[in-house]
Amino acid sequence: MWVAILTIFSSIVLFFVWILWTEVFGAGWSPTPMESVKAMLRLADVNPDDILYDLGAGDGRIVTTAVKDFGAKAIGYEIDPIRFLMSWFRIIFSGALGKATVRYKNFYNANLREATVVTLFLRQHTNEKLREKLEEELAPGSRVVTYYWTFDKWKPVKVDHRFEVYLYVIGISNYQSSSNFFPPR
Numbered sequence: 004m005w006v007a008i009l010t011i012f013s014s015i016v017l018f019f020v021w022i023l024w025t026e027v028f029g030a031g032w033s034p035t036p037m038e039s040v041k042a043m044l045r046l047a048d049v050n051p052d053d054i055l056y057d058l059g060a061g062d063g064r065i066v067t068t069a070v071k072d073f074g075a076k077a078i079g080y081e082i083d084p085i086r087f088l089m090s091w092f093r094i095i096f097s098g099a100l101g102k103a104t105v106r107y108k109n110f111y112n113a114n115l116r117e118a119t120v121v122t123l124f125l126r127q128h129t130n131e132k133l134r135e136k137l138e139e140e141l142a143p144g145s146r147v148v149t150y151y152w153t154f155d156k157w158k159p160v161k162v163d164h165r166f167e168v169y170l171y172v173i174g175i176s177n178y179q180s181s182s183n184f185f186p187p188r
């Protein structure tokens with residue numbers, strides 16, 4: 004009896020540790036609902052010319068949807084080994100192999116320069132920590148689309164309140180916060 008209770012209790016604790024340990028790196032795991040994933044990609048007008056980066060790829064749902072439903076090339080970064088493996092299962096079984104990839108890496112150390120679209124579902128403070136990196140590395144006109152959390156110093160150019168998604172454009176949304184503001188043509 005006590006063994007069963009202890010097993011159930013420790014399984015629950017382990018489950019929450021697994022979900023939450025990456026909070027120290029930027030965010031714990033909670034997947035974006037699929038309707039909001041699609042709303043994010045629609046709001047950013049993702050298309051076959053895009054290279055999309057998902058920072059904190061989780062189970063790979065954003066990168067695979069960007070490839071399968073919107074025709075983009077997509078790259079994710081994930082720091083949790085099990086979620087990294089889950090993302091690769093999804094890439095392989097969704098048929099997105101070749102156009103979608105997830106790298107096992109801390110996104111703060113990733114080079115974002117080739118991204119035309121960046122997707123984020125992290126935390127408010129993590130978005131703030133990433134803001135300067137995004138301003139420095141993304142070209143004017145690149146889109147940053149967030150689910151649920153926003154940026155304190157940026158103004159969204161479009162919001163879909165129904166799905167809680169926010170679209171920012173580099174060079175427009177960061178007009179007040181960027182020291183090297185360069186308006187897009």
Ligand SMILES: C[S@@+](CC[C@H](N)C(=O)[O-])C[C@H]1O[C@@H](n2cnc3c(N)ncnc32)[C@H](O)[C@@H]1O
Binds near residue numbers: 035063081086111125
């Ligand atoms: C809230 S989940 C979002 C997952 C996915 N993007 C989605 O929308 O379904 C955040 C993910 O970011 C990952 N993560 C947190 N900090 C990270 C970091 N510094 N580098 C890479 N991945 C990170 C977590 O492990 C978690 O899987």
